[in-house]
Amino acid sequence: MAQTTLLYNIGQLLTMDQHDGPVRGEKMGSIDVKENYAVFMKDGKVEKIAPSDELKHTDADEKIDCKGKLVTPGLVEPHTHLVFGGSREHEMALKQQGVPYLEILKQGGGILSTVRSTRKASEKELYERAMFHLNRMATYGITTMEAKSGYGMDRETELKQLRVAKKAGEDHPLDLVSTFLGAHAITEEYKDNPKALLDEMASMFDQIKEEDLAEFVDIFTETGVFTIEQSRRYLQKAKDHGFDVKMHADEIDPLGGTQLAVEMGATTGDHLAVATDEGIKELANSNTIGVLLPGTIFYLGKGEFARARDMIEAGAAIAISTDFNPGSSVTENIQLIMSLAALKMKMTPEEIWHAVTVNAAHAINRGDEAGQIKEGRKADVVIWDAPNYLYIPYHYGVNHVNTVFKAGQKLYERGDLLV
Numbered sequence: 001m002a003q004t005t006l007l008y009n010i011g012q013l014l015t016m017d018q019h020d021g022p023v024r025g026e027k028m029g030s031i032d033v034k035e036n037y038a039v040f041m042k043d044g045k046v047e048k049i050a051p052s053d054e055l056k057h058t059d060a061d062e063k064i065d066c067k068g069k070l071v072t073p074g075l076v077e078p079h080t081h082l083v084f085g086g087s088r089e090h091e092m093a094l095k096q097q098g099v100p101y102l103e104i105l106k107q108g109g110g111i112l113s114t115v116r117s118t119r120k121a122s123e124k125e126l127y128e129r130a131m132f133h134l135n136r137m138a139t140y141g142i143t144t145m146e147a148k149s150g151y152g153m154d155r156e157t158e159l160k161q162l163r164v165a166k167k168a169g170e171d172h173p174l175d176l177v178s179t180f181l182g183a184h185a186i187t188e189e190y191k192d193n194p195k196a197l198l199d200e201m202a203s204m205f206d207q208i209k210e211e212d213l214a215e216f217v218d219i220f221t222e223t224g225v226f227t228i229e230q231s232r233r234y235l236q237k238a239k240d241h242g243f244d245v246k247m248h249a250d251e252i253d254p255l256g257g258t259q260l261a262v263e264m265g266a267t268t269g270d271h272l273a274v275a276t277d278e279g280i281k282e283l284a285n286s287n288t289i290g291v292l293l294p295g296t297i298f299y300l301g302k303g304e305f306a307r308a309r310d311m312i313e314a315g316a317a318i319a320i321s322t323d324f325n326p327g328s329s330v331t332e333n334i335q336l337i338m339s340l341a342a343l344k345m346k347m348t349p350e351e352i353w354h355a356v357t358v359n360a361a362h363a364i365n366r367g368d369e370a371g372q373i374k375e376g377r378k379a380d381v382v383i384w385d386a387p388n389y390l391y392i393p394y395h396y397g398v399n400h401v402n403t404v405f406k407a408g409q410k411l412y413e414r415g416d417l418l419v
């Protein structure tokens, strides 16, 4: 029996399919808004999109009167460190005292603290935590997301993280895309020989491919972590093994990571907070998508937000993300990130909606199945407690989701108070 759902009386419907993505430059600034529309979903797919008056009498197993609310595609989250052990709330005091992020790392804290906890954690513990965070992501309207490893930097723990992500992706309704980030920090064992760490991580590429544990390989290119030259060689090996590549680039020091991401044909360059004029120009003339993470800058209290305006005006394609992780951006709330993108990076609401839907989908090679509402596509759809699309970045810090559908199934519905 076909399972059908009709959403009607939609005040504003954003289908986000006005342009084929990735949407770049000034095209990010325009959105086609369909007013008083309806969406008919059948067997997990979008069957029909039409004016509400045409569709509202259609029979369906469930008919939802949207009462003028906003409806959009399920959001896509293109950069998370989902699988980790422990937490780092004790580092908050250090941050308050002004100890820099890279200094905490140098002292064996930060990422290395999470490495110790993740090495100790069982697969079951990591899985349960990952499922908890995935559920919370879903409540904020996310229906597809990426998950990185990178808290092992040894074979056993990296594989443990990747297997947890794979199982979580199979078990959870959200679609999960996995990234191998074995090159995330230099551990004690390798502090005098980072090249050996990279060789060890690269020696895992074959097994990761065979077990289908990751689609992307990522590296943290930064002062005190991996150099440009080390990153170039490592990413080339990853490409030779058939991986698409990503980079944590130009986050704290402007080493030229943005240019390297372009040179390597990376799918994305992520962070880019201190990208130079040259980096921005090259990004704009490339197919690499800039994934900007304003929550990280906010949380680390550094004050230098990525130059989204310059990037978009130069013609780049931009996505945004929570960068959910236990140290530099501890939030699953992508809507808060949308507000930061507006307030701190001066992105327009139209640009922001492109950055969390169609462009974010392309940032994880899911442009042909996520980030847009289209007839024949998987029905990943969110009903918002909001009258229009401007409202979400404007009213900040709270969850505006009313209902989330993943492949036509209701995944989350806002609970009502009893009074």
Ligand SMILES: N=CN[C@@H](CCC(=O)O)C(=O)O
Residues within 6 Å of the ligand: 081, 110, 111, 114, 220, 248, 251, 296, 323, 325, 326, 327, 328, 329
């Ligand atoms: N900058 C490097 N990696 C992560 C942070 C990871 C952590 O602090 O645990 C990031 O994207 O911000």
Ligand SMILES: [Zn+2]
Residues within 6 Å of the ligand: 079, 080, 081, 248, 323, 325
């Ligand atoms: Zn990251």
